[in-house]
Amino acid sequence: QVQLVESGGDLVQAGGSLRLSCTTSGLNFADYAMGWFRQTPGKERKGVSYISSSGGVSYYVDSVKGRFTISLYNAKKLVYLAMTNLQPEDTAMYYCAARLKTAYLSPWSQAGSYKFWGQGTQVTVSS
Secondary structure, three states, rough: OEEEOOOOOOOEOOOOOEEEEEEEOOOHHHHHHEEEEEOOOOOOOEEEEEEOOOOEEEOOOOHHOEEEEEEEEHHHHHHEEEEOOOOOHOEEEEEEEEEEHHHHHHOOOHOOOOEEEOOOEEEEEEO
């Protein structure tokens, strides 16, 4: 049984930092690329960042470039999202997701291309 569990969400002030973690189990980590998505009430889930199964390729949505960093800890099957200089517009539920590395022809931000999802962790940034 595959499980993805996010943690690290919190309430922070603008300009603050957080590191989100995604713990995976039941997944052959080497076969999956990982993504972080976020969603606010009434809006669709949007891609924030992506990292390939090898960790050699990563992508970010423009609004977080230079502020967020995605990384893998393969030995522990963990995925991190380090977030700095957080702004109120970063407030959202953040989700970790996994897709087969063979899905690389689909845009990394396409939520439907991801096979497994976590339950989410809430990030709230106050102004």
